[in-house]
Amino acid sequence: MTPAVAFQKTSRHFGAVRAVDAVDLEIKPGEFFAMLGPSGSGKTTCLRLIAGFEQPTSGSISIFGERAEGVPPYRRNVNTVFQDYALFPHLNVLDNVAYGLMVKGVGKDERHRAAEDALKLVQLPGYGGRKPGQLSGGQRQRVALARALVNKPKVLLLDEPLGALDLKLRESMQEELKQLQKALGITFVFVTHDQGEALSMADRVAVFNDGRIMQVGAPEEIYQRPASRFVADFVGSSNVLPPDFVQRYAGQHRWGSLRPEQIRVRSDTSGDGVAARVVSRHYLGAATKLSLDANGLRLHATLPSGTAVPEDGAHVMLTFNRDQLHLMEEQA
Numbered sequence: 001m002t003p004a005v006a007f008q009k010t011s012r013h014f015g016a017v018r019a020v021d022a023v024d025l026e027i028k029p030g031e032f033f034a035m036l037g038p039s040g041s042g043k044t045t046c047l048r049l050i051a052g053f054e055q056p057t058s059g060s061i062s063i064f065g066e067r068a069e070g071v072p073p074y075r076r077n078v079n080t081v082f083q084d085y086a087l088f089p090h091l092n093v094l095d096n097v098a099y100g101l102m103v104k105g106v107g108k109d110e111r112h113r114a115a116e117d118a119l120k121l122v123q124l125p126g127y128g129g130r131k132p133g134q135l136s137g138g139q140r141q142r143v144a145l146a147r148a149l150v151n152k153p154k155v156l157l158l159d160e161p162l163g164a165l166d167l168k169l170r171e172s173m174q175e176e177l178k179q180l181q182k183a184l185g186i187t188f189v190f191v192t193h194d195q196g197e198a199l200s201m202a203d204r205v206a207v208f209n210d211g212r213i214m215q216v217g218a219p220e221e222i223y224q225r226p227a228s229r230f231v232a233d234f235v236g237s238s239n240v241l242p243p244d245f246v247q248r249y250a251g252q253h254r255w256g257s258l259r260p261e262q263i264r265v266r267s268d269t270s271g272d273g274v275a276a277r278v279v280s281r282h283y284l285g286a287a288t289k290l291s292l293d294a295n296g297l298r299l300h301a302t303l304p305s306g307t308a309v310p311e312d313g314a315h316v317m318l319t320f321n322r323d324q325l326h327l328m329e330e331q332a
Contacts, residue, residue: 002065004029004155004187005050010059011211012045019045021211022059029064032181032188034198037208038234043191046208047157050189051080064154074103078155079148083163085140087132087147093119094128097147104151111150118146121180138169145177149184156181158190162197174201195235199223207231224259227329232257239263239299246327255328262324263301265290266317267310273317274299278310294318 003026012020020042027033035043048054049061052073061068063076079100087096094115095102101111112128119125122142132140141161148156158177162170178201181188192198198205199219206216207230215227226232229240238257246256269275276294288309292299301318303309310316 001029003027003062004031004064005189006062007046007049008060008062010046010049010061011057012049012054013057018211020049020056023211023213025206025213025216027187027189028204029187030185032178032190032201032203034190034192034202034205035208036192036195036198036205036235038193041208042211043193043206043208044159045211047080047159047189047191050076050155051078051157052076077153078157079151079153080157080159081141081144081148081161083160085132085144087140087143089132091131092128093124093130093132093135093143096132096143097128097150099147100151114150115146118150119143121149121184122146123176137165138173141165141173145180153186155187155189158188160192161190162192163194170197177201199235207235209234225326226257229255229257229328232326232328237300241325242297245297246325249322250325250327252327257326257328258320258324260289260300260302261287262320263299264319265292265301265303265310266319267308267314269315269317271317273319276316276318278312278314278316280312281309292316292318 005027007023007025010020010023011018023046035046037043045054049056052071056069063078068076094112097115097118098111101114116128119127122145124139124142162173165173174197190202202219204216205219205222207214207222209230215222215231222231223236226235226238232238232240236259238259241256241258243253243255247253250256274294276292276299279291279293282289286305288303290301290303292301
């Protein structure tokens with residue numbers, strides 16, 4: 001199967017800065033693919049390379065088998081949704097959505113019909129006569145999405161499109177975007193620095209750092225089996241365990257990771273386990289997160305709501321299923 005998007009040893013340098021550094025990646029047709037990483041990790045530059053807003057310094061990019069280097073953005077079968085919406089304030093919603101079709105020379109009646117259909121897709125029928133300033137943030141984001149979809153792209157690029165929304169609206173839009181992608185069956189490439197967003201929406205996730213891909217996999221794989229200390233710490237804030245600790249409990253001198261929810265905490269300090277002291281507690285509603293000191297090693301444990309929570313300074317015993325201690329690929 002021809003990939004929707006393929007990077008082959010693709011780099012983009014800005015002077016001495018390697019924003020993207022020899023990236024190899026294939027994104028499947030019809031896949032909801034997330035590029036996840038901190039600011040400056042290269043994920044947005046990769047998106048701009050697919051869109052044609054940047055050109056690679058070296059290597060190549062193909063979109064459905066066609067080389068993309070040197071092809072201008074308007075000739076690529078992709079469209080981009082930006083975080084700031086980029087709507088024209090002087091145009092009404094219908095004309096904003098139809099703008100790309102107008103540039104292509106599509107007649108007014110035809111492009112307005114297509115724009116109305118796109119507004120129905122994003123649950124905004126009847127909003128065509130309003131101006132962007134009359135809409136909420138979530139509604140403006142839907143208009144931006146409709147404007148991108150009206151051109152029927154093969155690949156839809158989303159550059160942190162939910163970053164400006166409040167938490168509840170962001171969660172609602174996550175569900176809507178996933179359902180829309182399933183219904184349309186087109187490839188979505190979604191850039192985000194929000195781990196929860198990537199894990200909940202994507203079919204696969206690429207974790208970026210310093211211009212390189214640290215790991216690619218299904219959300220469950222990325223979360224449960226991180227390949228490196230960076231991935232373990234960035235995705236879900238795992239406990240990153242040094243080789244001496246891992247040697248004691250798993251018999252191998254390698255770095256390991258253990259998720260906070262996999263640690264059990266008991267006030268009875270007798271018997272086997274890891275002795276620790278409670279440094280602080282953070283109430284999260286559905287759970288309480290404990291910060292713990294285990295003989296100089298800082299650990300975190302998550303206790304579900306309804307569980308007895310030890311006081312700050314309390315001495316506790318930590319236990320865990322050793323099968324859940326994940327050994328990472330990088331060696332000690």
